[in-house]
Amino acid sequence: MTTQAQRQSMKSDLVIGCVIFAITVGALIHSFSYSESVAMLLPRLAAGLGIACSAWTIVSKVMQLRWSTPLVPVGAAAAEGTASAAVAEIPASSLPTATEQPAEDEGDPNDAEYILSHTPRRTWAVALAFAAGFFILLYLCGIFVAAGALALAYLRVVGRKSWLFSTIYTAVFVALLYGLMRVITFIPSPVGLILPGG
Amino acid sequence: MLEALGSGLSQLFQLETLGLMIAGILIGFIVGILPGLGGAVALALLLPFTFSMDPVQGLVFLLSMWIVTTTAGDITSVLFGIPGEATSAAAVLDGYPMTKKGQGGRALGTVLTSSALGILFGSLVLGLFITVIRPLVLLLGAPEFFMLVLLGLAFVVTLSGKSPAKGMAMVSLGLLVSFIGSDPSAGLPRFTFDQMYLWSGIQLIPVVVGLFGGAEVFQLMLTRSSIANGPLGDTKLSGTAQGMKDTFRNWPGVLRSSGIGVVIGMLPGLGGTVAQWISYGQARQFSKHPEEFGKGSTEGLVAAGATNNAKDAGSLIPTIAFGIPGGAATAVLLGGFLILGVTPGREMLTTRLDITFSMVGTVVIAGILGVLLALLLVRPLAALTRISGPVLTPLLFMFLVVGAYTASNNWGDLFVMLGASVLGVLCLRFDWPRVPFLLALVLGKLLEHYLNQANQVFGDGWLTRPGVIIIGVVVLMVLVLSIRQVRKDHRKRLADQPIEGAHTRVIRAVGGKK
Numbered sequence: 032m033t034t035q036a037q038r039q040s041m042k043s044d045l046v047i048g049c050v051i052f053a054i055t056v057g058a059l060i061h062s063f064s065y066s067e068s069v070a071m072l073l074p075r076l077a078a079g080l081g082i083a084c085s086a087w088t089i090v091s092k093v094m095q096l097r098w099s100t101p102l103v104p105v106g107a108a109a110a111e112g113t114a115s116a117a118v119a120e121i122p123a124s125s126l127p128t129a130t131e132q133p134a135e136d137e138g139d140p141n142d143a144e145y146i147l148s149h150t151p152r153r154t155w156a157v158a159l160a161f162a163a164g165f166f167i168l169l170y171l172c173g174i175f176v177a178a179g180a181l182a183l184a185y186l187r188v189v190g191r192k193s194w195l196f197s198t199i200y201t202a203v204f205v206a207l208l209y210g211l212m213r214v215i216t217f218i219p220s221p222v223g224l225i226l227p228g229g
Numbered sequence: 230m231l232e233a234l235g236s237g238l239s240q241l242f243q244l245e246t247l248g249l250m251i252a253g254i255l256i257g258f259i260v261g262i263l264p265g266l267g268g269a270v271a272l273a274l275l276l277p278f279t280f281s282m283d284p285v286q287g288l289v290f291l292l293s294m295w296i297v298t299t300t301a302g303d304i305t306s307v308l309f310g311i312p313g314e315a316t317s318a319a320a321v322l323d324g325y326p327m328t329k330k331g332q333g334g335r336a337l338g339t340v341l342t343s344s345a346l347g348i349l350f351g352s353l354v355l356g357l358f359i360t361v362i363r364p365l366v367l368l369l370g371a372p373e374f375f376m377l378v379l380l381g382l383a384f385v386v387t388l389s390g391k392s393p394a395k396g397m398a399m400v401s402l403g404l405l406v407s408f409i410g411s412d413p414s415a416g417l418p419r420f421t422f423d424q425m426y427l428w429s430g431i432q433l434i435p436v437v438v439g440l441f442g443g444a445e446v447f448q449l450m451l452t453r454s455s456i457a458n459g460p461l462g463d464t465k466l467s468g469t470a471q472g473m474k475d476t477f478r479n480w481p482g483v484l485r486s487s488g489i490g491v492v493i494g495m496l497p498g499l500g501g502t503v504a505q506w507i508s509y510g511q512a513r514q515f516s517k518h519p520e521e522f523g524k525g526s527t528e529g530l531v532a533a534g535a536t537n538n539a540k541d542a543g544s545l546i547p548t549i550a551f552g553i554p555g556g557a558a559t560a561v562l563l564g565g566f567l568i569l570g571v572t573p574g575r576e577m578l579t580t581r582l583d584i585t586f587s588m589v590g591t592v593v594i595a596g597i598l599g600v601l602l603a604l605l606l607v608r609p610l611a612a613l614t615r616i617s618g619p620v621l622t623p624l625l626f627m628f629l630v631v632g633a634y635t636a637s638n639n640w641g642d643l644f645v646m647l648g649a650s651v652l653g654v655l656c657l658r659f660d661w662p663r664v665p666f667l668l669a670l671v672l673g674k675l676l677e678h679y680l681n682q683a684n685q686v687f688g689d690g691w692l693t694r695p696g697v698i699i700i701g702v703v704v705l706m707v708l709v710l711s712i713r714q715v716r717k718d719h720r721k722r723l724a725d726q727p728i729e730g731a732h733t734r735v736i737r738a739v740g741g742k743k
Contacts, residue, residue: 081401190619
């Protein structure tokens with residue numbers, strides 16, 4: 032991992048640590064709003080554990096961020112000679128780090144962290160839009176309409192499949208889903224607000 | 230006893246009974262592959278069909294279906310990263326990364342072979358110890374169960390990866406989420422924020438489906454490629470034989486994990502969700518390559534597979550011997566016993582021992598046949614991972630929605646699944662461990678339940694019970710060994726990758742200019 036990536040990782044750990052700290056402190060404070068008859072021993076212990084561990088994470092990340100300060104100390108640079116001294120006061124972000132060297136940036140493309148951090152924003156937006164659209168449609172029209180709409184739209188827009196393929200796939204998919212849920216297993220499925228049968 | 234064994238097996242090998250077993254296996258296979266639709270639900274749905282059957286036939290039908298759901302649950306965990314069962318979540322951690330590297334066949338070979346060995350081990354213990362296990366299990370009370378749950382939590386340090394502090398923070402979050410709902414002593418609502426859905430607490434299934442499945446499906450939406458993709462695309466889908474070899478080579482791991490599965494499965498209330506993580510944690514501790522865990526370690530996959538099936542056989546022991554179900558599925562099965570006119574307890578161990586042995590035979594035969602069926606289907610199943618991502622995505626979306634919604638048929642389940650998916654994505658993106666959260670969610674309720682019982686029955690005296698002290702020592706040992714391992718790993722990492730301070734950066738900067 033490059034220095035810049037390490038700093039980025041520390042910053043995100045710091046943010047997540049702060050969020051967990053806030054949640055656990057909130058839970059602890061909230062636990063005192065209940066009457067004494069409610070069992071609160073273990074929830075308070077759990078909140079205490081969360082506060083301690085998130086505080087530890089926050090403190091350690093702050094210290095690590097300070098130690099890996101972007102400004103190179105003059106003393107260290109002097110020891111490296113004049114060439115080093117020339118770059119001593121240059122912020123690390125402007126130094127040629129490994130992120131600018133393609134060979135060192137190659138991660139495992141199958142690794143989840145790599146995929147999630149290297150996906151373009153547009154792809155993120157499309158994926159989130161489809162997920163949001165599906166759940167809104169599911170709420171309004173029920174599972175069969177939402178499943179059909181998702182299949183058709185996703186295959187056309189993202190999969191770039193032909194209309195024929197997308198339509199046949201959608202029809203078979205919805206029919207199978209309907210058969211499985213309404214004819215064979217009778218598993219309850221979310222019904223729509225507008226179309227209760229959908 | 231030999232007479233009962235012979236009688237039990239002869240009843241089992243009737244043509245009609247074997248036909249029912251095959252039907253049970255096929256239904257179990259389909260149910261296991263569908264996420265969320267677990268063995269307990271399937272047992273409950275099929276219970277009415279056994280009304281007209283004789284006891285052995287009815288039990289063979291139900292048992293064969295239930296045993297195979299566990300095996301089939303591992304298949305979706307490995308191929309799609311969506312656990313077919315809550316108890317199959319550990320198989321996702323190493324099985325799915327192997328599939329993504331194009332080793333789906335090998336991963337399935339590994340998990341299925343370890344499942345088969347786990348079944349054999351569990352059945353052997355079930356057959357041998359069913360009649361003598363009673364006094365041992367009766368020694369354990371609520372205090373010992375509380376300590377066993379603590380033992381499960383102690384493995385969190387091992388499962389936390391590089392940073393125990395992050396892992397423990399996730400544990401606290403998981404525990405807090407598990408405490409949502411009515412409190413065990415007074416039945417008053419806690420952390421429910423006036424939401425009726427939260428009164429019964431957060432359901433496990435939507436969390437498992439979202440935390441693992443949701444996050445993986447979202448990744449598939451981002452990559453827009455098949456599950457097995459990338460530069461490793463030329464690797465073969467075959468490799469089942471290699472996976473089987475991997476399992477046999479790791480026979481000590483199989484034995485340890487199967488043993489853990491049987492013991493934890495035998496303890497009522499703990500169940501397979503706990504067993505899989507304890508087993509996974511010990512496998513990591515014993516491994517010479519703990520750094521590979523979570524990235525496609527065959528040792529981790531062997532542990533998950535072997536435990537998963539061995540624990541089913543283990544949970545049958547208290548169900549048959551005392552009528553105490555080990556989990557939800559065995560509770561439904563117990564209902565089946567009563568419907569079929571079989572009373573668990575002394576009767577099953579004396580006058581109707583033949584039925585008990587026919588059940589043992591069913592577990593072995595149905596389990597092995599289920600694994601063979603899955604092995605036969607490895608190539609077509611693994612080929613699914615080559616299907617284009619956009620084609621697979623709508624199907625996987627349905628798995629997520631239906632899987633989560635079956636928990637309590639409430640929109641709240643879907644919101645929980647979505648929340649868990651977001652948490653899963655954040656954990657993957659920023660390298661925070663997911664397993665400690667899930668483990669704490671599972672164990673939190675049990676921890677409070679047993680602590681409450683121990684205090685009510687024994688007062689403070691439970692702390693001095695021999696069982697509590699012995700398990701307490703084991704907990705401490707696990708913690709000490711885990712912390713040592715973490716420190717050792719940390720030192721290794723430092724040795725391999727020098728920390729880049731300012732000094733290093735200057736040298737690199739100068740080198741770059743040259």
